[in-house]
Amino acid sequence: MEQNLSLYRIFFEVAQTGNISRAAKNLYISQPAISKAISKLEDNLHLPLFIRNSRGVQLTEEGAILFEHVRAAFEMLDHGEDELKRMMELGVGHIRIGVSTVLCKYVLLPCLKEFVARYPHVKFTIHCQSTLQTLELLEKQQIDLGLTAEPSHKKNIIFDKVTDIEDGFIATPAYLTNMRLREGALQSDVFKNGTVLMLEKGNVSRTYIEDYFREQHVEPNHLLEVSTMDLIIDFARIGLGAGCVIKNFVREEIKNGTFVEIPLTPPIPKRSIGFVYNSQSSHSKALNMFIKYYRHFYQNA
Known part of the structure; x- marks a missing residue:
C-alpha cells in the first residue's frame, strides 16, 4: 500500500482530468512517467483502470469504483492538513x-x-x-x-x-462554645474532646497532616473521615466538628467570623x-x- 500512494495520486489526477497530457502538466511530470505509473498500478491490482481513446482516457467500471475510494481518502488527507493548519493559526x-x-x-x-x-x-x-x-x-x-x-x-x-x-483546623464559634460547655471548661482541647473532620486515609493531604501529628504527639480521639475538602468545609460550617482544611481557601470566612482558626504550636509547615x-x-x-x-x-x- 505504501508504495502505491504516489501511484494513487497520479491515478486520481488522470481520472479527474480525463487526459494524460493535462495530468502530466498539473503534476509537473512527463507523460511517459504518467503512463508508466498507471500501467504499474493496473499491474499491481490486476485490473484495467482506464480505457484509452483518441480524446483521452475514461475510467473502467473497476476504475470508477477505485476512484470513489481514492477521492474519499484524499479528501480526508486534505481535511487533516486543514485541521493542522487551523490548530497552528488559532x-x-x-x-x-x-x-x-x-x-x-x-x-x-x-x-x-x-x-x-x-x-x-x-x-x-x-x-x-x-x-x-x-x-x-x-x-x-x-x-x-x-x-x-x-x-x-x-x-x-x-x-x-x-x-x-497552609493547612490548618477551623470550626464555627458555636461549635467551640458548645464543646467547652459540654466539657465544663473555659478551654477545651479540640483534638481530645471534639470531632475532627479529615480526608480519608491514603490522601496526600491526610498523610501530610498525620506526619505532623506524629511529630507533635497529637492523636485525635474522634475522627470523621470525609471524601473531599469541600465536604469538610460544609460539615464544619454546620457545626459537625473541627475541619482540617487548606486555610488559603477559607480566609474570607475566617476573616468574617464564620470560622475560627484552631491555634497550633508550631503551625503546620506550608506546602x-x-x-x-x-x-x-x-x-x-x-x-x-x-x-x-x-x-x-x-x-x-
Missing part, C-alpha cells in the same frame, strides 16, 4: 489535566476561565481525582498536566511551583503546589501556550 489543541476537586475549584478554575476566554479553540479534559491517581496517569502519559502538592518522588516528573498553601508533567512527554503548541500563560497568571495573582 491555537487549537486538546489539554488533559488531572487535579483534585479542591485545587480545581480554588486554584485551577480562575486561571482556566481567563485562558479559555482568550483561547476558546483549545479543548480541555479535566480529571478530578487524588494526587496519587494524577501522578499515575502522568506516568502512563494519559494526561498532559497535573495540579498537585509537590510530590515527594519526582522520577520523570517536572514540578512547576505556582503557590504555597508548595504546582503543575506537574512527565519529562519524557512531548508538548503540543496548545500545552506550551497554557504553561506560559499559567506561569504569568500565578506570578501576578
